[in-house]
Amino acid sequence: MKSLQGTWAIGWNTFTELVRMKVFYFLLIFALLIIGNSAFVAKFSFQEQFQMLKDISLGAMSVFTSMLAILATANFLPKDMEDRTIYTILAKPVPRISYLLGKLTGILLLLALSIGLMTAMFLSVLWFGEQGVLAETRAQLAGAPAEELALAIREVTEGTFNANLAPGIAIIFIKAALLASLTLFLSTFASSGLFAILMSVAIYFIGHLQSTAREFWMAGIDVAWWSRVMAAIVALIFPDLQAFNFVDDVIAGVQVPLSLFLQTAALGGLYVGVYFLLAALVFAGREL
Amino acid sequence: MILRRSLAVLLLAGFGAAILPFQARLAAEAKAANFRSTVLNLDLRERIGQMGFLAALSGFRSPLAAFLWIEAHSAWENTEWGRMAGLFDTVTTLQPRSLLYWDMASWHMAWNASVAAMQDEKQPSEALRIRAQRQYFELGRDLLERGIRNNPDRYQLYLQLGVLLRDKIEDPCAAADAFLRASEFPDAPPYAKRFAGYMLAKCAGREREAYDLLRALYLAGEQNRLPTLTHLVGELEKSLDIPATERVESVQHLDSRPTDSP
Numbered sequence: 095m096k097s098l099q100g101t102w103a104i105g106w107n108t109f110t111e112l113v114r115m116k117v118f119y120f121l122l123i124f125a126l127l128i129i130g131n132s133a134f135v136a137k138f139s140f141q142e143q144f145q146m147l148k149d150i151s152l153g154a155m156s157v158f159t160s161m162l163a164i165l166a167t168a169n170f171l172p173k174d175m176e177d178r179t180i181y182t183i184l185a186k187p188v189p190r191i192s193y194l195l196g197k198l199t200g201i202l203l204l205l206a207l208s209i210g211l212m213t214a215m216f217l218s219v220l221w222f223g224e225q226g227v228l229a230e231t232r233a234q235l236a237g238a239p240a241e242e243l244a245l246a247i248r249e250v251t252e253g254t255f256n257a258n259l260a261p262g263i264a265i266i267f268i269k270a271a272l273l274a275s276l277t278l279f280l281s282t283f284a285s286s287g288l289f290a291i292l293m294s295v296a297i298y299f300i301g302h303l304q305s306t307a308r309e310f311w312m313a314g315i316d317v318a319w320w321s322r323v324m325a326a327i328v329a330l331i332f333p334d335l336q337a338f339n340f341v342d343d344v345i346a347g348v349q350v351p352l353s354l355f356l357q358t359a360a361l362g363g364l365y366v367g368v369y370f371l372l373a374a375l376v377f378a379g380r381e382l
Numbered sequence: 383m384i385l386r387r388s389l390a391v392l393l394l395a396g397f398g399a400a401i402l403p404f405q406a407r408l409a410a411e412a413k414a415a416n417f418r419s420t421v422l423n424l425d426l427r428e429r430i431g432q433m434g435f436l437a438a439l440s441g442f443r444s445p446l447a448a449f450l451w452i453e454a455h456s457a458w459e460n461t462e463w464g465r466m467a468g469l470f471d472t473v474t475t476l477q478p479r480s481l482l483y484w485d486m487a488s489w490h491m492a493w494n495a496s497v498a499a500m501q502d503e504k505q506p507s508e509a510l511r512i513r514a515q516r517q518y519f520e521l522g523r524d525l526l527e528r529g530i531r532n533n534p535d536r537y538q539l540y541l542q543l544g545v546l547l548r549d550k551i552e553d554p555c556a557a558a559d560a561f562l563r564a565s566e567f568p569d570a571p572p573y574a575k576r577f578a579g580y581m582l583a584k585c586a587g588r589e590r591e592a593y594d595l596l597r598a599l600y601l602a603g604e605q606n607r608l609p610t611l612t613h614l615v616g617e618l619e620k621s622l623d624i625p626a627t628e629r630v631e632s633v634q635h636l637d638s639r640p641t642d643s644p
Contacts, residue, residue: 146451341444
């Protein structure tokens with residue numbers, strides 16, 4: 095219980111520290127991006143406007159949270175060592191695993207809050223857009239038959255909000271949590287924050303190709319042995335980040351089956367847990 | 383420390399091996415749900431450049447598609463039809479599950495580019511202008527057919543294909559099939575079936591099928607008894623020589639043929 099309290103205290107401290115670092119300024123860029131986008135695409139049809147708003151907003155949410163997860167996590171251990179705060183904490187009866195868990199908790203809190211704020215901004219802009227188009231549609235079809243008006247309204251509402259936006263956004267958070275946990279693992283043996291950032295970014299790109307490498311390896315195609323070995327290494331060591339790419343299909347209006355969502359979320363949770371335990375394993379043996 | 387790092391890497395590989403079947407199953411399930419159907423190949427790499435391809439590989443397909451769509455819109459404003467067609471091809475490759483991109487791209491080709499080709503003052507030969515127009519119709523049709531292949535589970539593109547076949551290519555039989563296919567979806571609008579009936583009535587050899595469909599619609603309720611439908615039912619009853627006892631009651635009101643809305 096005491097250990098949990100300690101973990102929570104470190105987590106909350108990490109969160110407030112990040113907030114004081116003014117990381118939320120990136121939300122201003124996000125707001126400018128989506129509001130600017132709405133103004134810029136005003137000449138398009140409403141379907142195109144909503145499509146592009148979703149494309150850009152959800153794409154930006156995915157980029158920003160991934161960047162935030164990597165950049166915020168990578169610097170923690172090297173910075174705490176440089177500032178010597180880590181020695182003050184670990185000199186107390188705080189297990190190293192609690193320290194790491196606290197750090198991860200703080201970053202996850204930050205990611206959750208960031209996604210929450212970005213979602214609120216995105217949905218507000220979408221809602222205002224929808225209301226504008228609905229008012230225009232009602233005015234244009236004032237004398238039209240009820241069936242025609244209902245169809246037009248259905249077309250507008252289906253083009254804006256759909257239930258599958260929620261699992262799409264949830265998966266963005268899970269992907270960011272995975273990246274945070276992975277970066278934490280890398281930073282346990284990294285000599286600097288820069289190393290952890292570079293490694294995480296490289297893994298981010300390779301991770302999106304993991305599924306291709308896995309399929310290539312498992313298909314047993316008759317190619318040079320070293321090609322298969324490389325594919326096997328990528329398939330075994332790197333996370334399958336493509337599995338967390340729901341956004342592109344969600345924007346296109348594809349329904350997310352519940353079982354697919356739950357399994358993907360479980361896979362994300364598993365990755366987070368495994369990377370965290372590996373980080374704890376390496377960190378436990380690290381000389382401070 | 384080195385021992386721990388090595389152990390961590392080994393454990394990571396072990397974990398990777400343990401979840402391989404789960405990942406494979408998840409990928410198969412995603413494919414079955416029509417997720418991640420984009421094919422990122424060398425052809426796309428040529429079209430969007432190295433940075434674009436990198437972005438597409440990293441999960442930023444949709445923002446990239448949006449930017450290219452805006453570029454295509456600029457091309458439209460400058461009436462650069464060829465560039466537009468190329469950009470549409472790229473956008474639809476990046477986002478094959480977005481109905482809007484297929485639909486709008488097809489509309490631009492079959493409705494806008496085709497009209498521009500027909501009014502091209504630089505081309506004195508009418509035959510060549512007509513040929514160019516037909517080519518744009520076919521481009522529009524091709525976009526919709528490819529869109530349908532990528533989205534066989536949604537009605538919208540079947541409906542648009544029906545409209546294009548009816549209004550531009552003027553092939554009532556093919557249009558009827560497209561409308562019929564659209565009407566099979568539970569969420570399709572009711573006019574899809576009506577349109578299928580109208581087109582079947584114009585398709586030589588399928589008049590009986592048209593009659594059966596339109597008659598069923600007529601008898602299904604008041605909401606379907608629109609002037610065009612009622613008129614066609616009467617016409618078909620006459621041409622197919624349907625016995626008086628089997629004719630629908632409205633046959634005596636078939637003198638005029640006003641248009642109706644969808």
